Amino acid sequence: MTKNNPVKVYLVTGFLGAGKTTLLNSLLQQFSTLRNIVIENEFGKVNIDASLVSAQVDDVYELTSGCICCSLDNDLLEVLGNILQLEDRPDQLFIETTGIADPGNIIGMFSMPEVKAHYQLVSTICVVDAENVEERLEQVTEVGKQLSCADVIVLNKVKGLPVPALLRLQQLLEEVNPLAFITATEDGCVRVSDMQPRERIGRDQAPPVASVKTAHKINTVLFESPHPFDLNMLVFVLDLHFNMYSEQLYRIKGYVAVPNDPQKYLVQSTGKYLHILPVGPWGDVTPASTLVFIGKELKTATIERILKPAQKESVG
Template sequence: MSELQFPKKINVYLLTGFLGAGKTTVLNCLLEAKKQEENIIIENEFGKVSIDAHLVKKEFCPVFEMNNGCICCSLDNELVDVLADVLNAEARPDNLFIEASGVADPGGIAALFRNQEVASFFRLEKVLCVVDPSVLEDWIVEIPEVSRQLAAADLIIINKKSLVSPSYLSKVAQLVRHINSFAEILLTDHGKISDAVLSNNKSQWYPAKPILQQEIGSPHPLKSLLLEVEHPIDREMLLNQLTLTLFLSYHQLYRVKGLIWESENDSPYVVQTHGRQVHITRFEGEPPLSYSKSQLIFIGKELERKSLDRMIKRSIIVKKS
């Protein structure tokens, strides 16, 4: 009797990191490095509409979008359904990349792949956590999910290293090592990493230290607000308004992202905040048809729609009669 042949397992890479750390940039870098392989992506965003899915390099990469909540807590059944769709894809992928919501607890997602039925087809190879060193120290104190993401990671990518001094970068690395003494730590800018890190299990940057035993608080109090604007937006005015708002409400507003139109006949601009910085850049590629009007997602705690509406109204281009 011949042995039963099981299909080769799909490699799974779970990408985590708090809001604005640079997960999508890292993902695009990995997809470029693995473009000769079959890849599928699952995008989970904390918000009603998907912005990051439009920023993923989709050449030869089908993308499944999940925007109904945090993948770690409220989407268990939906995630299982998506995994079934991956198995039924016309071409079974070599790799599955999951970009989790910025407030996700990766422990719950990783547990799913330890389920015997799921583990028969998928192999969770590595959990990656991307961090922004310019804000990490504050967010570890304020946001419980940041510590959870660090503690669960096999590879911690300290992105945007040029934003801080070498001495402070070393301090951040030691802080990270305090929370997770077993993960590899990689320092980079602009998410530039090679696919070799996906198979490298040896830490090469800092000596290991004991894990810090700490109390991790209750589930996050964050919420997202979607603002839609039908009129053209002055991007310079919006840049000024968002910069001022982040400066005044840094501990309340954690992330802003979206697509805006400055002209009805032009391509849109991508709006993203990273820590205290605001970036507005031209959208590359064909404009998504689902964005016929400007849409901005605000993520934070105790957000007030009225104050955000007032800020956006100051940026609307008023047509002169």
């Protein structure tokens, strides 16, 4: 590839034993005509499957001394820098995280200007085991965070699962993350076309259910308002509360209107990063604000109270 083209990045997450490496192998086989590099992050992991390395990967970087979502931020940045120094840059980079990773900070890292200039995060993929995803959600906080950060959720190991049980699991995953595209597989084999994020927030689409309550305590709150936001105040209140309640508030995504501004603004947060960027005019759509909050035991009244100081009475 030319040095002017950003390296496309796929982030693969999921709890221990969910089938991340199998899914990664499936993707690499389909991308075999491209130059691919893998960053593998597992505690104490020596290597990934030898046939995977020799057949579909041009190079593998192993980070085994810690989790790249926290203690190895600098190590990951160093590897990303080393990749850019290669004589033949890769077309694509695949990052497989440790099973207990909170991927939010990794996602945020790819929004940093110095990283975004050379890398494009295409999709965050979370693999879950159909046999135990409900139990894991109740027991392990990181599983909820992995699911809430995903663009695509792969419900793996569904072979033999009765149709009613499969539909119930898909509904559960939609409740945990109404923003994600969900697909099911028996053996981790997926189509590349299914790994591209789908836009789930739009004025012409049905909104997610507000204030979904589930046994695992992860829920979604949908905030909709015809009123615009003061952009500076919105950044302040979201950044303040997202950092203050990082263990409870996992993700924010949506669009907001700003007074006297024809642009609509995309709001996104993952990990410790918050971004609000203009994404084009509203066109024929009446400007309005729609935000989705995903987290643990969130309350609609609390979200409304947090946002109220940043709202204006009407669109200018």
